[in-house]
Amino acid sequence: MRLDEIYQFVVKRGMALDPRGKQEIKKGLERAKKDFEAMKPDEKEGFDKEGLWNPYADTRILHGDGKRQIRRILVGIDMEIGEVLLAERLREKGNKIDLILSHHPEGYALAGFYEVMHMQADILSKYGVPINVAEGLLEKRIKEVERKVLPLNHARAVDAARMLDIAFLCVHTPADNHVASFLQGKFDKGNHSTVGDVIRFLKTLPEYKEGFKNKAGPKVIAGSEKNRAGKILVEMTGGTEGAKEILEKLSQAGIGTIVGMHMGEESFKEAEKHHINVVIAGHMASDTLGMNLLLDHLTREERLEITSCSGFRRMERGASKRRRKR
8 A cells, every 4th residue: 555545544534533524624624725825925835735635734744755655564652763763673673664653743743733723612612612712712722732842853753764764654633533433422322321331331442451451541530430421522632632711611511521531730620620520541542542443444445564562552343353364
Protein backbone atom coordinates (compact mmCIF):
# COMPACT_ATOMS: atom_id res chain seq x y z
CA MET A 1 0.00 0.00 0.00
CA ARG A 2 1.39 3.43 -0.87
CA LEU A 3 2.10 5.99 1.86
CA ASP A 4 -0.28 8.54 0.36
CA GLU A 5 -3.02 5.88 0.19
CA ILE A 6 -2.60 5.15 3.89
CA TYR A 7 -2.68 8.87 4.67
CA GLN A 8 -5.82 9.50 2.65
CA PHE A 9 -7.50 6.40 4.07
CA VAL A 10 -7.00 7.37 7.73
CA VAL A 11 -8.22 10.94 7.11
CA LYS A 12 -11.36 9.69 5.36
CA ARG A 13 -12.01 7.20 8.15
CA GLY A 14 -11.62 10.00 10.69
CA MET A 15 -14.10 12.16 8.79
CA ALA A 16 -16.61 9.30 8.62
CA LEU A 17 -16.66 9.11 12.44
CA ASP A 18 -16.25 12.81 13.18
CA PRO A 19 -18.82 13.78 15.85
CA ARG A 20 -19.51 17.07 14.05
CA GLY A 21 -21.08 15.31 11.06
CA LYS A 22 -20.33 15.58 7.33
CA GLN A 23 -22.04 18.93 6.80
CA GLU A 24 -20.01 20.74 9.47
CA ILE A 25 -16.78 19.26 8.11
CA LYS A 26 -17.73 20.38 4.61
CA LYS A 27 -18.46 23.91 5.85
CA GLY A 28 -15.09 24.05 7.61
CA LEU A 29 -13.21 22.98 4.49
CA GLU A 30 -15.14 25.53 2.41
CA ARG A 31 -14.14 28.26 4.87
CA ALA A 32 -10.49 27.19 4.60
CA LYS A 33 -10.71 27.38 0.80
CA LYS A 34 -12.24 30.89 0.91
CA ASP A 35 -9.57 32.05 3.36
CA PHE A 36 -6.86 30.70 1.07
CA GLU A 37 -8.32 32.34 -2.03
CA ALA A 38 -8.51 35.69 -0.22
CA MET A 39 -4.82 35.62 0.75
CA LYS A 40 -2.11 37.70 -0.85
CA PRO A 41 0.55 35.79 -2.85
CA ASP A 42 3.16 36.04 -0.09
CA GLU A 43 0.64 34.75 2.48
CA LYS A 44 -0.20 31.75 0.33
CA GLU A 45 3.43 30.62 0.36
CA GLY A 46 3.22 29.70 4.04
CA PHE A 47 -0.29 28.24 3.89
CA ASP A 48 -0.65 24.52 4.67
CA LYS A 49 -2.56 23.37 1.59
CA GLU A 50 -3.23 19.98 3.16
CA GLY A 51 -5.89 21.79 5.17
CA LEU A 52 -7.95 22.33 2.01
CA TRP A 53 -9.01 18.65 2.04
CA ASN A 54 -7.81 17.30 5.39
CA PRO A 55 -9.64 18.91 8.36
CA TYR A 56 -7.14 17.56 10.90
CA ALA A 57 -4.03 19.71 11.34
CA ASP A 58 -2.57 17.06 13.66
CA THR A 59 -2.51 14.33 10.99
CA ARG A 60 0.20 14.62 8.33
CA ILE A 61 2.89 12.82 6.35
CA LEU A 62 5.98 14.17 8.10
CA HIS A 63 8.58 12.51 5.86
CA GLY A 64 8.53 10.33 2.79
CA ASP A 65 7.37 10.36 -0.81
CA GLY A 66 3.67 9.51 -1.03
CA LYS A 67 4.41 6.89 -3.69
CA ARG A 68 6.51 4.79 -1.32
CA GLN A 69 5.25 1.25 -0.90
CA ILE A 70 4.53 0.36 2.73
CA ARG A 71 4.42 -3.17 4.13
CA ARG A 72 5.89 -3.05 7.64
CA ILE A 73 4.85 -0.36 10.11
CA LEU A 74 6.27 0.52 13.54
CA VAL A 75 3.32 1.93 15.52
CA GLY A 76 3.46 3.80 18.82
CA ILE A 77 1.69 6.47 20.81
CA ASP A 78 4.69 8.83 21.02
CA MET A 79 7.30 8.37 18.30
CA GLU A 80 10.28 10.57 19.07
CA ILE A 81 14.01 10.33 18.44
CA GLY A 82 14.37 7.15 20.51
CA GLU A 83 11.65 5.39 18.53
CA VAL A 84 13.12 6.56 15.22
CA LEU A 85 16.45 5.03 16.25
CA LEU A 86 14.57 1.90 17.32
CA ALA A 87 13.10 1.66 13.81
CA GLU A 88 16.59 1.91 12.33
CA ARG A 89 17.95 -0.71 14.74
CA LEU A 90 15.11 -3.08 13.79
CA ARG A 91 15.99 -2.56 10.13
CA GLU A 92 19.61 -3.44 10.90
CA LYS A 93 18.42 -6.66 12.53
CA GLY A 94 16.39 -7.65 9.46
CA ASN A 95 12.93 -6.30 10.35
CA LYS A 96 12.65 -3.78 7.54
CA ILE A 97 10.44 -1.00 8.87
CA ASP A 98 8.91 0.98 5.99
CA LEU A 99 6.91 3.47 8.06
CA ILE A 100 6.92 5.02 11.51
CA LEU A 101 3.30 5.63 12.52
CA SER A 102 2.82 7.90 15.52
CA HIS A 103 -0.45 8.68 17.24
CA HIS A 104 0.63 11.93 18.86
CA PRO A 105 1.73 14.58 16.37
CA GLU A 106 5.30 15.59 15.67
CA GLY A 107 6.84 18.22 13.42
CA TYR A 108 4.53 20.81 11.92
CA ALA A 109 1.54 18.65 12.85
CA LEU A 110 2.46 19.26 16.50
CA ALA A 111 3.06 22.96 15.89
CA GLY A 112 -0.48 23.41 14.57
CA PHE A 113 -2.43 20.73 16.42
CA TYR A 114 -4.32 23.30 18.52
CA GLU A 115 -6.31 24.14 15.36
CA VAL A 116 -8.39 20.97 15.72
CA MET A 117 -9.66 22.17 19.11
CA HIS A 118 -12.26 24.30 17.32
CA MET A 119 -14.24 21.12 16.66
CA GLN A 120 -14.97 20.88 20.40
CA ALA A 121 -17.46 23.75 20.10
CA ASP A 122 -19.62 21.76 17.68
CA ILE A 123 -19.43 18.68 19.90
CA LEU A 124 -20.47 20.67 22.97
CA SER A 125 -23.37 22.25 21.13
CA LYS A 126 -24.74 18.77 20.42
CA TYR A 127 -24.90 18.21 24.18
CA GLY A 128 -26.82 21.37 24.96
CA VAL A 129 -24.13 24.04 25.33
CA PRO A 130 -25.05 27.06 23.15
CA ILE A 131 -22.56 27.34 20.28
CA ASN A 132 -21.74 30.98 21.07
CA VAL A 133 -20.93 30.06 24.68
CA ALA A 134 -18.84 27.04 23.63
CA GLU A 135 -16.83 29.09 21.12
CA GLY A 136 -16.31 31.92 23.57
CA LEU A 137 -15.02 29.63 26.32
CA LEU A 138 -12.79 27.65 23.97
CA GLU A 139 -11.11 30.61 22.30
CA LYS A 140 -9.06 31.51 25.37
CA ARG A 141 -8.03 27.89 25.94
CA ILE A 142 -7.01 27.42 22.29
CA LYS A 143 -4.77 30.48 22.50
CA GLU A 144 -3.23 29.06 25.68
CA VAL A 145 -2.41 25.74 23.97
CA GLU A 146 -1.01 27.62 20.95
CA ARG A 147 1.36 29.54 23.22
CA LYS A 148 2.49 26.31 24.88
CA VAL A 149 3.44 24.55 21.63
CA LEU A 150 4.93 27.65 19.97
CA PRO A 151 8.43 27.41 21.56
CA LEU A 152 8.80 23.63 21.25
CA ASN A 153 11.49 22.02 19.12
CA HIS A 154 8.90 20.34 16.89
CA ALA A 155 11.24 18.97 14.24
CA ARG A 156 13.63 16.76 16.24
CA ALA A 157 12.06 13.36 15.54
CA VAL A 158 11.17 14.31 11.97
CA ASP A 159 14.77 15.38 11.31
CA ALA A 160 15.99 12.01 12.59
CA ALA A 161 13.55 10.15 10.32
CA ARG A 162 14.63 12.31 7.37
CA MET A 163 18.34 11.65 7.98
CA LEU A 164 17.68 7.90 8.17
CA ASP A 165 15.13 8.17 5.34
CA ILE A 166 12.31 6.36 7.14
CA ALA A 167 8.77 7.40 6.19
CA PHE A 168 6.94 9.10 9.07
CA LEU A 169 3.19 9.64 9.50
CA CYS A 170 1.21 10.88 12.50
CA VAL A 171 -2.50 10.18 12.97
CA HIS A 172 -4.10 11.94 15.93
CA THR A 173 -7.71 13.17 15.65
CA PRO A 174 -8.85 10.46 13.18
CA ALA A 175 -7.87 7.81 15.75
CA ASP A 176 -9.43 9.81 18.61
CA ASN A 177 -12.65 10.03 16.59
CA HIS A 178 -12.69 6.22 16.48
CA VAL A 179 -12.42 5.73 20.23
CA ALA A 180 -14.89 8.55 21.00
CA SER A 181 -17.45 7.22 18.50
CA PHE A 182 -17.02 3.62 19.65
CA LEU A 183 -17.43 4.33 23.37
CA GLN A 184 -20.20 6.91 22.98
CA GLY A 185 -22.17 4.41 20.93
CA LYS A 186 -21.75 1.74 23.61
CA PHE A 187 -22.84 4.08 26.41
CA ASP A 188 -25.78 5.48 24.45
CA LYS A 189 -27.14 2.00 23.71
CA GLY A 190 -26.13 0.17 26.87
CA ASN A 191 -27.52 0.07 30.39
CA HIS A 192 -24.93 1.82 32.54
CA SER A 193 -27.00 3.22 35.37
CA THR A 194 -24.15 3.78 37.83
CA VAL A 195 -20.59 5.01 37.53
CA GLY A 196 -19.54 1.54 38.65
CA ASP A 197 -21.32 0.11 35.60
CA VAL A 198 -19.23 2.41 33.41
CA ILE A 199 -16.01 1.19 35.01
CA ARG A 200 -17.05 -2.47 34.73
CA PHE A 201 -17.86 -2.07 31.05
CA LEU A 202 -14.53 -0.43 30.27
CA LYS A 203 -12.70 -3.29 31.96
CA THR A 204 -14.29 -5.74 29.51
CA LEU A 205 -12.32 -4.13 26.67
CA PRO A 206 -8.81 -5.58 26.24
CA GLU A 207 -7.09 -2.19 26.00
CA TYR A 208 -8.57 -1.01 29.31
CA LYS A 209 -8.08 -4.41 30.94
CA GLU A 210 -4.38 -4.13 30.07
CA GLY A 211 -4.29 -0.53 31.27
CA PHE A 212 -5.89 -1.46 34.59
CA LYS A 213 -3.37 -4.25 35.09
CA ASN A 214 -0.59 -1.70 34.61
CA LYS A 215 -2.21 0.80 37.01
CA ALA A 216 -3.08 3.13 34.13
CA GLY A 217 -6.63 2.01 33.49
CA PRO A 218 -10.16 3.12 34.37
CA LYS A 219 -10.50 5.08 37.59
CA VAL A 220 -13.13 7.35 39.13
CA ILE A 221 -11.51 10.65 40.08
CA ALA A 222 -14.66 12.69 40.81
CA GLY A 223 -17.81 11.26 42.28
CA SER A 224 -18.23 7.64 43.32
CA GLU A 225 -18.85 4.27 41.69
CA LYS A 226 -22.13 4.16 43.63
CA ASN A 227 -23.36 7.40 42.03
CA ARG A 228 -25.89 7.22 39.23
CA ALA A 229 -24.19 7.98 35.96
CA GLY A 230 -26.95 10.04 34.36
CA LYS A 231 -26.17 11.25 30.85
CA ILE A 232 -22.68 10.12 29.80
CA LEU A 233 -20.35 12.19 27.64
CA VAL A 234 -17.24 10.61 26.13
CA GLU A 235 -14.69 13.42 25.90
CA MET A 236 -11.82 11.97 23.89
CA THR A 237 -11.42 13.95 20.68
CA GLY A 238 -10.75 17.50 19.63
CA GLY A 239 -6.99 17.84 20.17
CA THR A 240 -6.62 18.20 23.92
CA GLU A 241 -8.48 19.24 27.05
CA GLY A 242 -10.85 22.17 26.65
CA ALA A 243 -11.59 25.12 28.94
CA LYS A 244 -12.34 24.32 32.58
CA GLU A 245 -15.32 26.72 32.54
CA ILE A 246 -17.12 24.36 30.18
CA LEU A 247 -17.73 21.93 33.06
CA GLU A 248 -20.35 24.25 34.57
CA LYS A 249 -22.14 24.51 31.21
CA LEU A 250 -22.11 20.74 30.77
CA SER A 251 -23.62 20.29 34.23
CA GLN A 252 -26.38 22.76 33.34
CA ALA A 253 -26.94 20.85 30.08
CA GLY A 254 -27.61 17.64 32.03
CA ILE A 255 -24.31 15.77 31.73
CA GLY A 256 -23.91 13.49 34.75
CA THR A 257 -20.68 11.65 33.90
CA ILE A 258 -17.68 12.43 31.74
CA VAL A 259 -15.51 9.60 30.45
CA GLY A 260 -12.16 11.00 29.35
CA MET A 261 -8.52 10.17 28.73
CA HIS A 262 -7.16 12.68 31.23
CA MET A 263 -8.17 15.80 33.14
CA GLY A 264 -6.09 18.62 34.59
CA GLU A 265 -6.35 19.65 38.23
CA GLU A 266 -8.29 22.86 37.59
CA SER A 267 -10.86 21.04 35.46
CA PHE A 268 -11.10 18.31 38.09
CA LYS A 269 -11.96 20.89 40.75
CA GLU A 270 -14.64 22.37 38.47
CA ALA A 271 -16.14 18.92 37.88
CA GLU A 272 -16.32 18.30 41.63
CA LYS A 273 -17.81 21.73 42.21
CA HIS A 274 -20.61 21.07 39.72
CA HIS A 275 -21.21 17.46 40.81
CA ILE A 276 -20.10 15.80 37.56
CA ASN A 277 -18.77 12.27 37.89
CA VAL A 278 -15.46 11.85 36.08
CA VAL A 279 -14.07 8.52 34.90
CA ILE A 280 -10.53 8.61 33.57
CA ALA A 281 -10.44 5.64 31.24
CA GLY A 282 -6.68 5.91 30.78
CA HIS A 283 -4.67 7.94 28.29
CA MET A 284 -2.49 5.26 26.70
CA ALA A 285 -5.30 2.70 26.83
CA SER A 286 -7.74 5.06 25.08
CA ASP A 287 -5.20 6.09 22.45
CA THR A 288 -4.42 2.41 21.90
CA LEU A 289 -8.10 1.58 21.42
CA GLY A 290 -8.52 4.38 18.89
CA MET A 291 -5.45 3.31 16.93
CA ASN A 292 -6.50 -0.36 17.03
CA LEU A 293 -9.96 0.42 15.68
CA LEU A 294 -8.42 2.48 12.88
CA LEU A 295 -5.81 -0.17 12.07
CA ASP A 296 -8.54 -2.83 11.96
CA HIS A 297 -10.09 -0.93 9.04
CA LEU A 298 -6.74 -0.25 7.38
CA THR A 299 -5.59 -3.88 7.52
CA ARG A 300 -8.85 -5.04 5.95
CA GLU A 301 -7.79 -3.09 2.87
CA GLU A 302 -4.23 -4.38 2.73
CA ARG A 303 -2.01 -6.91 4.48
CA LEU A 304 0.31 -4.83 6.64
CA GLU A 305 2.75 -6.06 9.26
CA ILE A 306 2.42 -4.11 12.52
CA THR A 307 5.15 -3.88 15.16
CA SER A 308 4.04 -2.25 18.43
CA CYS A 309 6.03 0.03 20.71
CA SER A 310 5.86 3.22 22.80
CA GLY A 311 2.77 2.39 24.84
CA PHE A 312 0.80 0.90 21.96
CA ARG A 313 -0.39 -2.73 21.92
CA ARG A 314 -1.93 -4.19 18.76
CA MET A 315 -5.22 -5.89 19.66
CA GLU A 316 -7.24 -6.95 16.64
CA ARG A 317 -10.99 -7.42 16.53
CA GLY A 318 -13.68 -8.29 14.03
CA ALA A 319 -12.87 -8.98 10.39
CA SER A 320 -9.24 -7.94 10.80
CA LYS A 321 -8.66 -10.65 13.40
CA ARG A 322 -10.52 -13.31 11.41
CA ARG A 323 -8.54 -12.49 8.27
CA ARG A 324 -5.21 -12.99 10.05
CA LYS A 325 -6.29 -16.40 11.32
CA ARG A 326 -7.01 -17.70 7.82
